[in-house]
């Protein structure tokens with residue numbers, strides 16, 4: 001069944017207002033708009049990927065929470081829903097990352113996003129198979145290393161982002177231009193982008209596309225718990241904290257578990273004690289099962305910008321119509337100044 005929810009199908013007038021984008025990122029992926037939905041573990045399965053790709057962005061499956069056989073099924077489900085481009089995200093820190101990468105190659109997935117880990121390990125083989133490879137980085141050194149490994153683009157993900165984040169805690173507004181200056185491949189900005197203002201800002205910083213996570217997690221289509229989605233919608237500016245800095249820094253919405261982890265870290269708890277508090281499967285508990293006190297509610301600072309649950313179509317509409325409005329506002333600022 002083809003997904004019918006194409007964005008902007010509803011009005012010729014609306015389409016008129018939507019700019020046509022041409023960046024190295026839209027060219028690389030063969031998409032209409034330089035908007036990529038982050039491959040979020042526990043959130044990004046075909047239910048989200050299909051409408052995003054159908055809307056003209058790039059939907060990305062989050063294989064970080066899938067077994068190889070589940071990934072197999074998810075790729076098939078995306079292909080049944082859309083003929084448009086989509087990607088698969090594989091966190092390289094997973095012990096079975098080689099198997100997930102193998103599934104991508106066997107199924108001739110065209111675009112693979114790798115994150116964490118060393119991009120030099122799989123990039124040459126993926127490239128040999130003609131696959132477009134993108135690596136997620138959180139500092140300039142990683143970006144340069146990824147470019148050297150032969151990736152086609154990097155996602156520069158700032159400290160504002162949801163889920164696992166970089167140890168150096170560099171914010172998106174300073175990270176993106178430094179990565180842009182350091183590499184010659186296209187850069188996709190991520191972390192803290194949830195509306196047209198962030199979209200325009202990221203492009204102003206030199207990015208040629210944006211990767212958006214938290215905003216897409218709080219959509220009607222995302223196949224995760226409504227309690228988790230509502231936690232994002234309810235979240236205010238200071239709702240998120242970074243826990244488990246000494247293990248794997250992770251941005252979550254503050255709850256009883258996050259408080260307990262923070263207290264333990266302040267007491268100087270070491271890895272074994274933190275692991276004991278953390279236990280197993282906490283992200284799944286919050287995101288899939290909606291256990292908001294016991295689970296890790298992974299989300300970015302951009303949760304503060306997410307004020308309602310929206311359809312994917314409306315998120316695209318907000319970004320694209322908003323893009324024009326923001327540009328007009330910026331233009332107005334210049335004109336007012338020069339008229340003085």
Ligand SMILES: Cc1cc2nc3c(=O)[nH]c(=O)nc-3n(C[C@H](O)[C@H](O)[C@H](O)COP(=O)(O)O)c2cc1C
Pocket residue numbers: 037038039040041042043062063064065089091114115136157160161162163164190191192193194211212213214215217287298299300301302
């Ligand atoms: C619940 C959740 C799970 C995530 N899982 C992954 C993952 O498995 N692999 C990955 O590369 N990024 C992951 N991310 C990061 C997103 O792909 C994206 O880069 C990030 O959310 C962007 O920041 P934003 O949340 O402010 O939009 C995750 C983010 C969230 C919120």
